[in-house]
Amino acid sequence: MAELREILGGTRSEISSLSWDDYKRYPGLNPSTIKAGRESMLALKYVWDHGGLEDTPSMSWGRAMHTLLFEPSHFSERYCAYEGRRAGNKYQEFADEAQLLGKEILPAHGPFSQEYALNASQQFLKNRLVQDLIVEGVAEQGLFVVEDGLQCRGRVDWIRTREPHKLVDMKTTRSIRYFSNDFYRLGYDLQLSLYHRWLKRLMGADLPVEVVVLENHPPFDSVVIPIDPAVLHRGERLGMDIIHRVKQCILEDRWPGMAEDDLYVLNTPLWAMDDELEGAELIEGAA
Numbered sequence: 001m002a003e004l005r006e007i008l009g010g011t012r013s014e015i016s017s018l019s020w021d022d023y024k025r026y027p028g029l030n031p032s033t034i035k036a037g038r039e040s041m042l043a044l045k046y047v048w049d050h051g052g053l054e055d056t057p058s059m060s061w062g063r064a065m066h067t068l069l070f071e072p073s074h075f076s077e078r079y080c081a082y083e084g085r086r087a088g089n090k091y092q093e094f095a096d097e098a099q100l101l102g103k104e105i106l107p108a109h110g111p112f113s114q115e116y117a118l119n120a121s122q123q124f125l126k127n128r129l130v131q132d133l134i135v136e137g138v139a140e141q142g143l144f145v146v147e148d149g150l151q152c153r154g155r156v157d158w159i160r161t162r163e164p165h166k167l168v169d170m171k172t173t174r175s176i177r178y179f180s181n182d183f184y185r186l187g188y189d190l191q192l193s194l195y196h197r198w199l200k201r202l203m204g205a206d207l208p209v210e211v212v213v214l215e216n217h218p219p220f221d222s223v224v225i226p227i228d229p230a231v232l233h234r235g236e237r238l239g240m241d242i243i244h245r246v247k248q249c250i251l252e253d254r255w256p257g258m259a260e261d262d263l264y265v266l267n268t269p270l271w272a273m274d275d276e277l278e279g280a281e282l283i284e285g286a287a
Contacts, residue, residue, distance in 0.1 A: 002027035004048055005250055010151025012144040015202050020155075023142045028153030029246060031194050035187035037242035041249045042257040044242070058216065060104060061112035062172045065214060068121040069130075069170055070139040070158050081106050081114035111217065120220035129224040130212055136162040143198045147243045150250075156195050159207070167192075167199055170212040176223055179213050190242075192227060193235030 006027050016023075032052060037044040047053060067075050080103045082094055098105050107113040124130050137160040144153050158168035169192055173179045183189060192209050200206050209227040214220060249255050258264065 004029075004045065004246070007151040008149060008247075008250060010146040010149065012151060013146060013202065014144050015199075016142040016144065017138065017140070018142045020140070023153070023155060026144065026151075026153060028144065028151045029147075029243065030153050030155075031187075031191040031239070034194065034239055034242050034246075035190055037245065038187060038190070038238070040258040041245060041255045044246065045249070045255045057107075057112040058172070060106065061117060061216060062170075063104070064106060064114070064117045065120060065172055066157060066170055068117060069124055069212065070134065072121070077103070079104050079106055079114065079117075081108040083108045116216075116218075116220075119218070120214060120216075123214065123220045123222045124212075127222050127224070130222060133160055133166065133168050133210060133212065133224065134158065136160065137168070143195065143202060145198045145201060147240065148247050150243060150247055152194075152198070152243070154191075154195050154198060156199070159199070165205060165207050167196060167207040167209045168212065169195070169209070170214065172214050172216045174216060176213055176215055176221055179225075189227075189231055189235035190239045191235075193232045194239045196232050197236050197239075 007029055010028070012026065012028075029048075033044060033047050036047040036053075053059075064075070064079055067078055080098055080101075082091065082105050085091070086095075086105075086107075095105060106117065109115045124134075137158050139158050141156050141159055142153065143156060144151070146152065156167060157170050160166040160168055169188075171179070171182075171188065173182055188211075192211070196207065196209050209232060211225045211227060212222065213225055214222045
């Protein structure tokens with residue numbers, strides 16, 4: 001893994017249709033890493049040093065759904081299904097062969113399985129708003145830009161090339177009803193705002209942003225959510241603030257945690273207050 005210092009003095013600025021493996025060869029600060037900076041610079045550096053967040057079955061299934069929506073002809077060459085428990089010599093032989101073929105393994109049945117993915121993909125065909133977004137466009141475009149002297153990069157799911165052009169992203173969720181909580185908790189506002197900013201710079205166009213949201217369990221409901229410009233503006237400010245702090249940390253070679261060198265304030269929730277918690281109101285207000 002490249003050292004963070006290597007992204008100083010970045011020069012690359014372009015949109016490129018690179019494969020995933022080729023894209024990863026070019027070091028750059030991406031939104032997934034930048035999001036970790038909401039917690040602390042220490043957390044951000046850990047994510048960078050370990051090549052990103054730890055993979056989960058949910059994330060693997062989400063990638064499969066991206067392929068089925070935006071590049072369905074590539075699904076069979078990128079994914080394979082395994083029947084049974086993922087353990088023992090039989091599974092290891094299967095996994096070794098899949099690795100040689102460059103395929104990712106999904107369970108055959110049940111949650112986050114190939115069966116679920118293929119069933120869920122049928123909902124895309126039934127949703128006319130989704131179909132309108134993908135009727136004409138390009139998938140998985142690599143964005144390379146320089147921010148405050150740091151090389152940054154991102155990979156957008158889809159750019160709708162039929163008028164009006166749009167930036168399209170896909171997310172999976174447990175519940176569409178509560179997706180707005182996930183949107184901010186998982187930093188999707190920051191991620192999409194930086195993609196929007198970088199596309200505007202590279203294309204010279206202010207593209208509307210829309211998100212295809214798919215529930216990850218039957219009946220696999222799906223919706224299209226337009227993202228308000230005010231949300232993008234706030235997310236962009238947050239992302240740029242983190243990028244500026246990353247530069248300072250690189251120059252100083254210092255990566256502070258959440259409290260840096262100060263005491264951390266206990267944030268007492270309202271429901272926990274009673275007469276014995278003197279000063280709790282002050283603690284709540286300070287947080």
